[in-house]
Amino acid sequence: MTHNHYLDDSIERAAETVGSVWPLHSFVTANPLSGFEDRPFHEAVAEAEATFGGRGYPHPSVFRTAWAEGRIDPEALRSELDDHGVDRDPEALLEDMEAAEADSGTDTDDATAEVDRVLSKWLAAFLDEGKAEWAMPNREEGFYAAWRELAPYDSDVPGCQRSSALPETATEALEAALSDRPQGEWEDLFEHHLAALPGWTGLVKQRASDGASPWQAEAPISLTDYLAVRLTLSDLLDAPVAHEGFDADADHEEGVPIPEIWLTAWEQSYRQRLLDDIDRTVGEEAGDSGDETDDERPAAQLVFCIDTRSEIIRRHVEAAGAYETHGYAGFFGVPMRYQGYDDDVEIDACPPIVDPQHRVVDRPEARKVDETDTYDLSIGVVSAARKHLKALKTNVAAAFAFVEGAGGAYGAAMATRTLSPETVHDAVDAIDSRIPSSADFCTPTVDRHDHAHAGGDLPQGMTLGEKATYAETAFDLMGWEGFARLVVFTGHASETTNNPFEASLDCGACAGNPGGPSARVLATICNDPEVQAELRERGIDIPEDTHFLAAEHNTTTDEITLFDAGVPESHREDVDRLRADLEEARAGATAERTESMAADADDSVRETERRAADWAETRPEWGLAGNASFVIGPRDLTAGTDLDGRAFLHSYDWATDPEGEALEAIMTGPLVVTQWINNQYYFATVDNAVYGSGSKVTQNPVGNVGVLQGNGGDLMTGLPLQSLQVDDERVYHQPLRLTAVIHAPTERVTGILARHPEVARLFDNGWLDLSVIDPTQDGDRFHYQGDLEWEPTLRTPVAQTH
Secondary structure: OOHHHHHHHHHHHHHHHOOOOOOHHHOOOOOOOHHHOOOOHHHHHHHHHHHHOOOOOOOHHHHHHHHHOOOOOHHHHHHHHHHOOOOOOHHHHHHHHHHHOOOOOOOOOHHHHHHHHHHHHHHHHHOOOOOOOOOOOOHHHOHHHHHHHHHHHOOOOOOOOOHHHOOOOHHHHHHHHOOOOOHHHHHHHHHHHHHHOHHHHHHHHHHHHOOOOHHHHHOOOOHHHHHHHHHHHHHHOOOOOOOOOOOOOOOOOOOOOHHHHHHHHHHHHHHHHHHHHOOOOOOOOOOOOOOOOOOOOOOEEEEEOOOHHHHHHHHHHHHHOOEEEEEOOOOOOOOEEEEOOOOOOOEEEOOOOOOOOEEEEEEEOOOOHHHHHHHHHHHHHHHHHHHHHHHHHHOHHHHHHHHHHHHHHHHHHHHHHHHOHHHHHHHHHHHHHHOOOHHHHEEEOOEOOOOOOOEOOEOEOEOHHHHHHHHHHHHHHHOOOOOOOEEEEEEEEOOOOOOOOHHHHOEHHHOOEOOHHHHHHHHHHHHOHHHHHHHHHOOOOOOOOOEEEEEEEEOOOOOEEEEOOOOOHHHHHHHHHHHHHHHHHHHHHHHHHHHHOOOOOOOHHHHHHHHHHOOOOOOOOOOOOOOOEEEEOOHHHOOOOOOOOOEEEEOOOHHHOOOOHHHHHHHHOHHHHHHHHHHHHHHHHHOHHHHOOOOHHHEEEEOOOEEEEOOOOOOEOOOOHHHOEOOOOOEOOOOOOEEEEEEOOHHHHHHHHHHOHHHHHHHHOOOEEEEEEEHHHOOEEEEEEEOOEEEEEOOOOOOOOO
């Protein structure tokens, strides 16, 4: 192996422990300890603590509260303690854990702190994605080259009067820094420096791996560049290159620690209550939907994202009428790069673990010229006004004149937004009602064209076979056998103001983007007569009177917008009835949500609208806080049960999946993504300073890529405190590892785990918990023990509530 290859391989291996971080505008929830998933959970959190300084278990006060509120079943805790040979009183154990809480003693020396500060300043300038009025020069040359040219002008960088005094390339800079160190030390040294600022490192790692990123093309950066600048700064600022006392091979305490025993008992208590709520008699012989007669045919079938917020609205939709709801990943199975009608950029509308396969663009329909013209004129005026206002506010020369001329009116508008945000919401709604939505006059271009690669490497549109396969996969994974007159694919998005983390509230399956476009694409595909003919050849017979519709669920206000511009007159009455029932469902769902926020509001709908428009609102909604389980099975398992917005629900019918292919797709796709989400919330709750982003009140957005606490330092990687806690003392999100429940034959699940060791590893190492309700064994329940072994679970009642 050549010298350079060894250097590159050492950097690549060292970076494995640092998780990727996505820009704030496309915030993607991910396990911050993804690089440690090949280790048992307790070993992983111990190593992560040594590497990043973050704690791995809930604070003892969180366990104490859960214990006092009855969330941890005494028998479950006693059983776990006995299994690990611990014969102590729970109160004494809590006191011991509280006494053990102390400083980790990992204070950074002053010189290294200065390296972190200076490096963060340059990273913020280089990685800016369009926010800076004056961009850093020479970014097209790469991070190291651009920094090298400007370093002599930085008073924070001593001993560097001219750029020629610095190594010419990043590789030469690293070779100079490593000249007196044996190759065997390089990987550990790189890991230490990459872990010093894991937020910035994670962003560099993600951007360097994204070949489609226009920002990476404009301002290329690599981990080699990053390390070259960092090690050069360490030399110039007299900071230690190696971590004193660092031992990558140091042994951690053997055995499962007491906090993990408490955590496991808490999770076991939650799992028992969940399983006791589930109807285990469902689906022992029949499929999910069955062969409905006309009398049994639902008024409509609505497909929601598996997102936990959908669990709440689904219950209220079902209560509002004869509706059937289903759960499916919110990108609706179409891996695409999407560009809206008036969007400047394309977005990847699929999960990070899925590569986009198609480019889809919204195009105006020729027969809707009037709507297109009205939209273009209105949006053009608004856009021009916004650009002019931004220029006036940010231009040094014009700012003073702006204040003199328009300060009074601008101040009045700010006062209205501050004191009466609901008024602003009403005004925006009034304006929006006069402007057509792009969905009213545009259709996504799902057909393949001759200029197949107009969007770069991705083909534009899809072939007939590909379209039919996406529709077939959706119905197969959900186990459908019957269709209503209306089928509504319902994506979701959030509505919030002045919120850097707004993308974290949109659809995670759409890479932190709204899910409406994905819903529209699948609805367009399924309404295609040629696709329906192809599906009939594949055994899926869609009735002639079935019409597919797209919608978008606003998870802040629970309003569901129907994209019904193309609905035939024969179905207009169905749509009107559905829209009225969705308003009823909205009222019930918002009442439930506002109660969870301890909001005292007579009108829950109005309260959610206020939260959406209030630019001082730190918590517009709870997002996925509270998530604790993933149920894969027919809706009848959980229908009528209040799961408190804590469960991801994916429709699945074992009887329509004899080969287990649909379940295999769910377990290797959505299950992995929900584990990412769960661990993002878990770690941000147990140590918000390291794995979260602190309070929104003191956050400083930077470069449209992330937030800092204060005016410098590391890029914060996770969720803010307000997304996780009721107040400074009480957590809302209960930090539990995800419980997966699958309604399928045990041997089918075992076979899938055997074929996918990367998924089995998550269960074997304790990152996920797994139970099966086996319909072929009278609904008996089995709990996964690891190494493809199962143990029957007794049905024991637990008195306490969820």
